[in-house]
Amino acid sequence: EDKVVQSPLSLVVHEGDTVTLNCSYEVTNFRSLLWYKQEKKAPTFLFMLTSSGIEKKSGRLSSILDKKELFSILNITATQTGDSAIYLCAVGSGGSNYKLTFGKGTLLTVNP
Amino acid sequence: EAGVAQSPRYKIIEKRQSVAFWCNPISGHATLYWYQQILGQGPKLLIQFQNNGVVDDSQLPKDRFSAERLKGVDSTLKIQPAKLEDSAVYLCASSRNPGGWERPYEQYFGPGTRLTVT
Numbered sequence: 001e002d003k004v005v006q007s008p009l010s011l012v013v014h015e016g017d018t019v020t021l022n023c024s025y026e027v028t029n030f031r032s033l034l035w036y037k038q039e040k041k042a043p044t045f046l047f048m049l050t051s052s053g054i055e056k057k058s059g060r061l062s063s064i065l066d067k068k069e070l071f072s073i074l075n076i077t078a079t080q081t082g083d084s085a086i087y088l089c090a091v092g093s094g095g096s097n098y099k100l101t102f103g104k105g106t107l108l109t110v111n112p
Numbered sequence: 113e114a115g116v117a118q119s120p121r122y123k124i125i126e127k128r129q130s131v132a133f134w135c136n137p138i139s140g141h142a143t144l145y146w147y148q149q150i151l152g153q154g155p156k157l158l159i160q161f162q163n164n165g166v167v168d169d170s171q172l173p174k175d176r177f178s179a180e181r182l183k184g185v186d187s188t189l190k191i192q193p194a195k196l197e198d199s200a201v202y203l204c205a206s207s208r209n210p211g212g213w214e215r216p217y218e219q220y221f222g223p224g225t226r227l228t229v230t
Contacts, residue, residue, distance in 0.1 A: 004154070034218060042116075042203055042221035043155070088154050097168050099145075100219060102154030 002027040006089050006103035014111050017079050021106045023089030024071040032092035033065050033072050034100065039085045046074075046087075079110045114138065116222030118204050124228045130192035133225045136185070137206030143167075145219060146179055146189050147203040155203055161187060162209070194229045201226050 003026045013019055023033070032050045036043035047056045049065035049072060056063050060079075065072045076083055086107050090100040117136040125131050137144050143162050147155035158177065160168040164184040172179070176195070181187040191198055205219040 036221075042223050045218045045220065048218050090154070096162075097160070099157055099160060099168055100155075102156070104152065104154050 002091065002093055002101040004089055004091050004101050004103035006087075006106050008106060009104065010107040010109070012109045012111065013079055015080060017110075018075065018077045019079060019108060021074040021076075021087050021089075021108070022071065023073070023103060025089075025091045025101075026070065027091050027093040027101060029093045029095065030067065030091065031094065031098060034090045034092065035063055035072075035074050036088040036090065037085045038088055038105065043088055076108075079108075081110050081112055084108060084110045116204055116206055116220055118202075118222035118225055120225055121223060122226050122228075124230065125194055127196055127229050128193040130190065131194055131227060132188050132190045133202050133204075133227075135187045135189070135204030135222060137187075137204070138220055140208065141206035141220075142184075142209045143207045143217075144181055144187050145205040145207075146187070147205065149201045149203055149224070151200070158189070191227075194227075196229050199227055199229045 005024050007022045032048050034048045035046040037046055047063045052065055052067040060077045063074045086105040088105045089103045092100050119134050145160050146158045148158050149155040158172045159179045161181040164181050179189045201224040203224045204222040207217040207219045
């Protein structure tokens, strides 16, 4: 059974801090790893990674994948209160039946 | 482009009643997914459609859940009869295609339907 484990499950920081969220996985037929941000609504897409070692960046967020060690990290620098959300990691696997398996998420709270 | 549309946004029913959710994916997206997200958990895939055919329904509780996508566009998910443990947010997502072997595509989510079963 495919498994995605995120850590920590929750995190409280102050504005301006840098945070690192972790995602490890065990899946058969790995295809991709995705990060989503979920506030009080549907998950919104952040990144998709398919290759090891290539960092993806968007503003203060960045992510990298290690396919040998089966994990990914999501970094957020200079955190703001608007970064408070649940960050979900999902791993895509399969061929014609490609599907996502989600972790439980990391609840990030950024205090002013 | 317009996003994934879902309705209703909220629904409260009593156990043993039935309920239906509707989803309209992003235009041109061939693949549609229904997820169940219980509080404190990540979304769990219930069923995946490619056009109007079912690709994966291995985690759909078929004794009470059913879904259809008759014309390969919008879809309905039904629960009959509902149980207390069905209380969750039901998310619909769509993508251009499942990716095949060329490249996997990201999934875009609708706002979800929050179901409370009392």
